Amino acid sequence: MAKGIKILTEHINTPGIETFEVYKKSGGYAAVEKVIKKMTPEEVVEEVKKSGVRGRGGAGFPMGMKWSFLAKPEGVPRYLVCNADESEPGTFKDHFLMKSIPHLLIEGMIVSSFALGAHKSFIYVRGELMYVIRILEKAIEEAKAAGYLGKNILGSGYDLELVVQPGGGAYICGEETALLESLEGKRGNPRNKPPFPAVKGLYQSPTVVNNVESIANTPWIINNGGDAYAALGIGRSTGTKLISASGHIKNPGVYEIELGLPVEEFLYSDEFLGGIRDGHHLKAVVAGGSSVPILPANLFLKTANGEDRLMSYESLSDGGFASGTMLGSGGFIAMDETTCIVRNTWNFSRFYHHESCGQCSPCREGTGWMEKVLHRIEHGHGNMRDIDLLVDVAKKIEGNTICPLGDAAAWPVASAIRHFRDEFEWHVKYPKEATMKGAVYVKEEVLV
Amino acid sequence: MSDKIAFSEDRLAKAKEIILRYPEGKQKSALLPLLHLAQEQFGWVSAASMDYIAEMLQIEPIEVYEVATFYTMFHLEPVGKHVIEYCRTGPCCTMGGEEVYDHLKTKLKIEANQTTSNGLFTLKEVECLAACGWGPCFQIREKFYMHLTNEKVDGIIEELSK
Numbered sequence: 001m002a003k004g005i006k007i008l009t010e011h012i013n014t015p016g017i018e019t020f021e022v023y024k025k026s027g028g029y030a031a032v033e034k035v036i037k038k039m040t041p042e043e044v045v046e047e048v049k050k051s052g053v054r055g056r057g058g059a060g061f062p063m064g065m066k067w068s069f070l071a072k073p074e075g076v077p078r079y080l081v082c083n084a085d086e087s088e089p090g091t092f093k094d095h096f097l098m099k100s101i102p103h104l105l106i107e108g109m110i111v112s113s114f115a116l117g118a119h120k121s122f123i124y125v126r127g128e129l130m131y132v133i134r135i136l137e138k139a140i141e142e143a144k145a146a147g148y149l150g151k152n153i154l155g156s157g158y159d160l161e162l163v164v165q166p167g168g169g170a171y172i173c174g175e176e177t178a179l180l181e182s183l184e185g186k187r188g189n190p191r192n193k194p195p196f197p198a199v200k201g202l203y204q205s206p207t208v209v210n211n212v213e214s215i216a217n218t219p220w221i222i223n224n225g226g227d228a229y230a231a232l233g234i235g236r237s238t239g240t241k242l243i244s245a246s247g248h249i250k251n252p253g254v255y256e257i258e259l260g261l262p263v264e265e266f267l268y269s270d271e272f273l274g275g276i277r278d279g280h281h282l283k284a285v286v287a288g289g290s291s292v293p294i295l296p297a298n299l300f301l302k303t304a305n306g307e308d309r310l311m312s313y314e315s316l317s318d319g320g321f322a323s324g325t326m327l328g329s330g331g332f333i334a335m336d337e338t339t340c341i342v343r344n345t346w347n348f349s350r351f352y353h354h355e356s357c358g359q360c361s362p363c364r365e366g367t368g369w370m371e372k373v374l375h376r377i378e379h380g381h382g383n384m385r386d387i388d389l390l391v392d393v394a395k396k397i398e399g400n401t402i403c404p405l406g407d408a409a410a411w412p413v414a415s416a417i418r419h420f421r422d423e424f425e426w427h428v429k430y431p432k433e434a435t436m437k438g439a440v441y442v443k444e445e446v447l448v
Numbered sequence: 449m450s451d452k453i454a455f456s457e458d459r460l461a462k463a464k465e466i467i468l469r470y471p472e473g474k475q476k477s478a479l480l481p482l483l484h485l486a487q488e489q490f491g492w493v494s495a496a497s498m499d500y501i502a503e504m505l506q507i508e509p510i511e512v513y514e515v516a517t518f519y520t521m522f523h524l525e526p527v528g529k530h531v532i533e534y535c536r537t538g539p540c541c542t543m544g545g546e547e548v549y550d551h552l553k554t555k556l557k558i559e560a561n562q563t564t565s566n567g568l569f570t571l572k573e574v575e576c577l578a579a580c581g582w583g584p585c586f587q588i589r590e591k592f593y594m595h596l597t598n599e600k601v602d603g604i605i606e607e608l609s610k
């Protein structure tokens with residue numbers, strides 16, 4: 001591994017990096033010069049394909065492959081839409097990247113739009129980040145003034161306009177088809193697929209939706225080549241990944257790691273999370289945003305086969321849902337022995353119930369049921385059948401909905417019961433103790 | 449029919465610029481940005497504001513209502529001078545968010561969705577604000593208040609009460 005390599009955050013601490021001038025001096029916009037002056041759109045797509053970079057919004061779909069699916073009917077505009085809705089609990093990496101180094105995303109948007117033949121591209125930012133929208137708009141103005149955006153970029157004849165669009169407060173608008181609906185000025189109801197956005201997306205035109213971090217990788221890939229990117233990381237988890245870390249760790253924050261970094265090193269080394277806060281032990285981890293299965297600490301550090309777990313798509317999902325989880329969006333939430341898993345699960349279920357768009361009954365009703373039953377257990381009124389009821393409801397939602405929010409709501413509940421069933425049972429058996437302030441059930445063997 | 453209202457001069461210019469961002473015939477895309485503009489000016493989004501926006505975009509008022517009621521950021525009732533939007537989601541709670549929230553409610557003597565009797569503060573609960581590692585946190589308009597503690601909350605409330 002190329003220890004310590006930074007693709008996205010190398011210049012993030014340079015004073016003034018949010019300005020065009022400093023960004024340019026640090027090597028910025030070289031990728032735009034290169035694609036515009038020396039490359040064809042097909043060659044850009046080819047490099048991104050070679051890099052093996054996978055979508056960083058959560059699903060991990062290979063970016064180059066997605067680009068090559070884009071339909072190209074004659075005379076119909078094509079759109080690139082950047083997904084900066086970032087609302088998955090635990091995830092704050094795109095927020096950090098955009099506010100700190102806005103020009104990196106702008107440069108990536110130009111490179112990617114050129115590759116796709118888009119002349120109007122959108123950055124859809126969650127509305128709560130209005131201050132970030134203002135930062136991006138300023139960066140766009142600067143890039144335009146310097147001739148990197150607008151009409152006839154660098155004299156090439158290629159035109160591109162970037163529009164920053166605010167959301168209105170709705171997690172579901174992170175789902176790409178809900179996002180497109182929202183961008184068209186409608187409620188954020190996910191669309192039935194097919195047709196996929198690559199064929200009929202924004203305004204019924206072919207559209208690519210990519211995450212902020214995905215797009216921000218493209219300048220480096222162009223400057224250094226797809227092969228150089230693919231040489232980083234491990235196996236099919238190429239390159240680096242931003243991990244936003246929160247919870248009971250010494251150093252919460254956003255980290256760029258090379259994929260394949262051992263989980264243990266990420267958790268305990270001072271370069272990264274610095275370990276669990278003093279005097280405490282790790283109990284559980286949600287590794288990739290609230291939607292991915294929660295794992296007890298012992299299973300998180302080592303796979304069921306006793307191998308060291310790595311920060312990669314494959315290693316984190318080793319063992320499937322029985323003993324694994326997912327890299328997801330990189331929203332890493334660490335919980336020590338003071339955390340009540342039942343309470344945390346109830347909190348997440350309230351989130352999904354609140355955010356369900358209501359179109360499909362398994363999701364609309366199921367998330368409500370799960371919230372209600374979890375509330376009951378957490379507050380000392382549950383019975384043993386409730387625990388099985390939860391598993392049953394989660395199963396009925398999974399796979400039976402228009403969009404994956406249903407699965408995202410079901411997995412945290414199902415996995416919490418799978419790995420921490422005795423904690424739920426303890427709440428039912430000892431309601432008085434369970435509802436005492438600060439009382440938490442702990443099984444020693446899961447702690448690390 | 450609701451009373452007529454209008455954007456201030458600079459916001460009207462901004463609204464016109466926003467509408468031109470989208471391809472021809474797709475001006476409805478300007479709806480969320482214009483709702484934000486209205487809330488910025490009036491503090492909340494009234495029926496009159498929605499009718500005004502519908503007219504500006506040449507769409508039916510119902511198309512504005514159904515959107516404004518879907519998205520949680522729009523205040524559909526008048527609010528206090530400062531709307532505190534407190535993050536209640538898991539990661540912030542892990543970082544002590546529930547204790548700080550209790551303190552805030554005690555300090556303001558209100559519950560969620562209420563306004564203090566002096567009209568200064570409205571309290572709302574929101575879901576994850578993409579600031580989890582910097583939590584507990586809340587937002588007032590565009591500003592994030594992060595790494596909250598009881599003492600910090602006291603300081604912020606006192607400062608904003610001046």
Ligand SMILES: Cc1cc2nc3c(=O)[nH]c(=O)nc-3n(C[C@H](O)[C@H](O)[C@H](O)COP(=O)(O)O)c2cc1C
Pocket residue numbers: 054055056057058059060061063083084085086087088171172173174175176177209210211212214215403404405408
């Ligand atoms: C409920 C839900 C919420 C999502 N939220 C986000 C988000 O906030 N940001 C994001 O990039 N992708 C999000 N996604 C994934 C997007 O649908 C889509 O896969 C992604 O934007 C594609 O970009 P990528 O391939 O570059 O990752 C979400 C998906 C679902 C089902």
Ligand code: SF4
Pocket residue numbers: 172189190355356357358359360361363364401402403404405406
């Ligand atoms: S799964 Fe839930 S959020 Fe997704 S479309 Fe159905 S009701 Fe809406």
Ligand code: FES
Pocket residue numbers: 089090091535536537538539540541575576577578579580581583585
């Ligand atoms: S949980 Fe509060 S900002 Fe994410």
